[in-house]
Amino acid sequence: MARRGQRQSGNTRTAPKNGGNGSGNGNRRGQRNRRELDNEGIIPVLARAVREVEQGVQRGSVKPAARTKFQVVAQLAREERTRVKADQTISEGQRGEQLKRLDGIGTILAKTATRDTTLLSLLAEDADVSYSALELKAEMLKAAGIEAPEPVEEVVDEDAPPVVERQVVPQSVIARQLANPFLVPDFSAAQPQVSGRRLATWELIGPLLQAFEYGGASSCMPLPEATTLNAAGGRHLMPHQAQVVAAAKEGHRTFLLADEPGLGKTAQALLAAEAAEAYPLLVVVPNVVKANWAREAGLWTPDHPVTVIHGNGGNVDGFADIVVVNYEVLDRHVGWLGDFGFRGMVVDEAHFIKNKTSQRSQHVLQLADKIRRRSARPLMMALTGTPLINDIDDFRAIWQFLGWIGENAPKGELMAALEERGLTPIDPGFYPSARHLVIDRGIVRRRKVDVAADIPARRIADLPVELDDEAGRSIREAERVLARRLVKRYESALEARTSGVTVEGIDHELVRRVATWEREDTTTTKTGENVFTMMRRIGQAKAGLAADYAAQLARSVGKVVFFAKHIDVMDVAEETFERRGLRYSSIRGDQTPKAREAAIDAFLNDPDVKVIVCSLTAAGVGLNLQVASNMVLAELSWTDAEQTQAIDRIHRIGQAEPVTAWRIIASQTIDTKVAELIDSKAGLAAVALDGSDAEVSSSVDVQLEALVALLTEQLEQQPAYA
Template identity: 60%
Template sequence: MPTTAPARQRKKSSSARRDDEAPIIPILARKVREVEAKAQKNKLGPTNRIKFQVIAFLVREERARVKADEALGATPRAELLKRLDGVATILAKTAARDTSLIQLLEVDQATSPVARRMRRDWLLDAGVELAPEELVIDDAKPAVAEPIVPAVAAERAVRPPQVDARIESNPFLAPDPTRCVPVAHPRRRLDSWELMGPLYKAFAQGAGGGAATMPLPEVPEFDRLSPRGLEIMRHQSRFIEAVRDGHRRFLLADEPGLGKTAQSVLAASVADAYPLLVVVPNVVKMNWAREVERWTPQRRASVIMGDGKDVDAFADVFIVNYEILDRHLGWLAEVGLRGMVVDEAHFIKNLSSQRSQNVLALAQRVRETTPNGDPLLLALTGTPLINDVEDFDAIWRFLGWADGTKPGPELMERLDATGYTPADKAFYPAARQSVIDMGIVRRRKKDVARDLPDKLIADMPVQLDDEFGRSIAQAERELAKRLVTRYRRIIEARGDRGLGAHEIDEDIVHLVASGELEESRAVGAEGDNVFSMVRRIGQGKAQLAADYAAQLQRSVGKVVFFAKHIDVMDQAERQFREAGITAVSIRGEQSAAARQKAIDAFNEDPHVGIAVCSLTAAGVGVNLQEASNVVLAELSWTAAEQTQAIDRVHRIGQDEPVTAWRIIAAQTIDQRIADLIDRKEGLAARALDGDQTTDEEIESVQLGALKSLLRDALGG
């Protein structure tokens, strides 16, 4: 849509009056300093990148004008060129700091509508007379259908076998050519204004104050959603009611531990947004599948792995991690998605990354192909802003609230209804609220503390599907085979004592598992036994656990990371350093003074984000209550040890509910150990309440895990 500058040209600024020979130079000098300051703070968002482009464009334009101006004397010309060189030098230094800016120095870079508007406004501020055609900026873009699969990913693209069958079975997936016809919108009062910068400024200044949460409906009298045995919490119910009322696009920015996954799963059910695509970090892929089954047991989820050969194309929910999304873009764009969830949505903040472009292209396709153009779109992140308020840009694009250069039609209508322009001080709180009302929901733990238990243990199942993970699975199969061989040898030696064909002799199960455990203790972590297997599982989980801890840290601040083995702690600390997160280490070999120094740094230094702790060395006598989130990268052998670790933060003085995130390797002995620890915790509570227990109930976790493995191998 064309935008025209106000008919009355703006009054010359004081800087322009002081420099009539080149009134644009003082403006360029001021603007380049603004960009330089942002670059020094690593806060160069989209608006400042465009500003960088326009400065470079105008420096070249002004240099050519000065050189061609025959009315200028040699001395004034040299002075003006020197000043332009000063601006260019700052541009070069800024580009050296952020090399992604170098490509923006090219001659044809400042040609977007927003860049041309910025150039026009600066020249008008300088009092430059512009031709009529330069006053009108045309935003219209040619309607070119771009392929959903980028060229760089075309060779890697895959197509699961069942996809064509699903598409052919659905008569409602025929393309609708009317969806491609652009809708004409009436001219609005704010069409001639540059609005993205003021919108970011409204959030950067916290204009208007107050929590960034749209008005939500009250909790209904009856819970109409939860499956039997489950109950959603009050804050979750209010969000779901907003979906029931027809709202379809949200930035759900609740803090971790407040159940964003469950809210999203139930929102899809209420909106009937199936098929639903969920794009997630690899570490939470299995957890999403579990939550779909838990909260909507009538729906089928399919986790997309690698080449997708095992994908259930008739599933209701597809779950894919960012790293392999490019391989599946083609068929996902064809199956008629009616909803899309982007978990940890700050992962797409870098608009130049292929990951971000994949997500945004697919979201655009979902909006175009959903009936009425109103799919369920959810951006989930406890940390929508990492470096700068302009990190909102990619999320707003995903939700269709803006396109990076201007607000979308719905947001523009809300802004227009305020009656203000960016020249009015009242515009900023009104603009901030307009965006919030589009669908921002942000709750903190302390805001909804009455909904939460004071301590929650949340399991995060992960899939060890690399070569190392496959070797662990093979080792577990070999261990089970060895146990079965010993069991059957004893059965054969003893002779038949009336056991049925599928009966298991628990006495022999106990005998075989006890013998294996004694042998394992004798050799420790050497050889192929339960201890070495658990250590290898810890090594396999280390990267995923560290990734999750880093995500938590960016969302909620301080996090305590527990591991049993030194090599797991070492790997985690390396990853935190590479991620730019300052961590302290609390280990057994430290002196008392070194340990206390690390504890004090974690509790008192705001720049220290994570404490990496040994389960045995830091499990007792340590106060880390500055955090309310704990990551258990490896499981303990005892319930008491796990409890002691969590109680480093769950103690007197803690004013927030505590969440412990257990990273569990799915479909391995790790899951058995977690289940046994939970049973032991229940046992401890019963014992303290005076209940009697049997000898079987007080066996070690190692013995219980071996017995469980043997029973499963025997088919029991």
């Protein structure tokens, strides 16, 4: 384990052996690190956490999550104090400073415990430590850049479900249960009975996994021809998407959908559920794509209401057809979800469950078993662009989720098919035959290059993310302050009007003038939030989520280009890649030509360099990065032209695959308005280039229109202007 407060030696940023990219950026990063030592290591993580606990206690009763955080902070603070005292690599001055900061954390813990004396028992050396506390401890260590082992839950009975804490049942779910108290299990299609049991004494899981080590001509089950490419709302499926939907319509019920990112797995899953009538449908996803699933459900299956579980689920619609929950809060809801009566379950980024000892994997497998007990042929779909992370054994948990295998042996249709073939693991033909049989259970794997004719040569895919932390709440409050200031200016202008002209409802001409004044008022940039500072704060808040998604892409499809506008966003991205153990290079404005050339060369020619982090201003033109076909746009540009210039770094002559630019959008913020405006102005620009009299838009247009939209929306919410 790396020493706390220091980076692991393996998580290094990319630098060629001759110094290259490191020569320019290394000095700059070293200077920044010396300035920001106070923000590294475990101590700042503990400081933030203890303040959150303190504020929670000041507001009233202490919730279980706060008690867990209190206990973990106390444990880590004690461990860090022991480490600092024994560390011979730091000076006495550094030691004294770190101990002083730890004393401050201890003081807050003590004061907090005096407000709620039940917390004192958690400080005892022999206090019980729950699995949630172990998991939180690992998360906090990882947040500090410290390698942490995956916590293992102790289960006495192997057949017993994992211990679950912090269980909640949303009120609307209770209302649904009361409205339909006699939910009847569906046993209309029982699992096939396997006769003969010739293979009963053979160990088969290992040979089945081993069968995939030998490779083969295809990793895709036979799929029917698409009967229709039309979906709700006039939307159209691509042929490869329609094939999966057709398979579900014909009765296939288990899929390991392992298409490369950018091939529309979300739409395939949603429409497969509709074709299979697999409602209600449970969708388990990483937090970063939770908002995107809700958005896609609204687009592709608008007749089936969707609800998203946040936190304890206070806003859950218990009567929705589609329930979306993220892995991070699954432990609170696994109880009622198991009894809800789902007829289908989708697990997105299914490689997240590869570690069967982890709590989230056990919860997913537990829910899958409960769904199969209630519905004999539910739709079960595992979605991942990265079916294998480390080795073939990573398949095991996914196959178990799909019901193909149990803990120790194949199940149902797979076991029946193996028995029918009449081969054993000692027969030469067993492995290709077994591979074929597993694929036929529902493995679907297509690459971009395989379906290039189906998809556009270049497309922009929006990925909404939710800023549900303190930074997100602060941003939304700042937007409200800005909107109220705009309304005040609007109303002042109305009162000062001397022309006598009155306008029924909202005076849109005046709205535009107020937005123009706001944009041109330079004093605003010094005294409060404005559209520029708002977008920068949103970019900072999205940085970690955008980098996480880029890391997922890099693991599944190879090289990825990451674009950002601001240096601090690039810094967060690079720190995230370091924690993930991903090698990267960087293009910044302060580099020497030699360092820039070395960074580009490393990305293009070193197979271990998975990501290049680029500044929109420094790397938006003049670069050929077509070794990648995926790009992440962490921050929005003010013009479509700047966005297009960035995409053209990979969409250019020499690019052999369709290009996808993943645009990260912060939901419920001005970010969404800016994205819509950029797209609308892009259409205007295209018309202008075709010979229209319309002018190509500038950044001023987008900034102004964003303010107009913000003010108009605020006025529409007020009865006086309705």
